[in-house]
Amino acid sequence: MASNNRQNSKMTDDGANVTSTPSHDTRQASSSIHVNNLSYDATEEQLYSSFCVCGDIKSVRIITDRLTGNSRGFAFVEFKNTTAVSDAIKLDGMRINGRPVKITVAQPRNSINDNRVVQNREEYQRNTPSRTRVVHCKKSQYDVYIGRPEYWGNPFVIGKDGDRSDVIRKYRAWIMKKPEMLERAKTELRGKVLACWCKPEACHGDVLAEIADND
Incomplete structure (x- = not known):
């Protein structure tokens, strides 16, 4: 049965044919952006209205301090498709609530690596004095x-x-x-x-x- 994988043949210096299979890029395209340098008074509604021109928005989340509940000055905007991200990146430097923001692609989270990070952080906190x-x-x-x-x-x-x-x-x-x-x-x-x-x-x-x- 013929393989669906595309193979390339290459002849070495000694005349032997070597068949190689191209590697596949397993990285997952991101559908989210990271918005930094955000005004502490900015609202999720302002973010929504600023980025809805790029595509359908799935969620908007301003990151807040766990103790005070105040904004930490950055947020994440998740779109319903990945194509909207490229349009959103073009808005880098736009002003939201009077302040220019820095817009970058938010990399997809790897659940396995994230779990390891959490476990390492918890172990560090247990073993490290205040x-x-x-x-x-x-x-x-x-x-x-x-x-x-x-x-x-x-x-x-x-x-x-x-x-x-x-x-x-x-x-x-x-x-x-x-x-x-x-x-x-x-x-x-x-x-x-x-x-x-x-x-x-x-x-x-x-x-x-x-x-x-x-x-």
């Missing part, structure tokens, strides 16, 4: 004091506002509603040694360290 630490202010050297009455101090007091677990829980709920503090924690506290009077007991400093180290 980059931000909390110590007792009188027992260790430190970078930032986070006790009262400083900016990072816990406004909730043990006794008046409940037991230790209560005031930590209340502090977490309180700071999660303050996007400016969340952002400052990431930029000012990440990788630092924080100090208060509580350690080695649990305290609000553990919440700050968690926020600071959160990617």
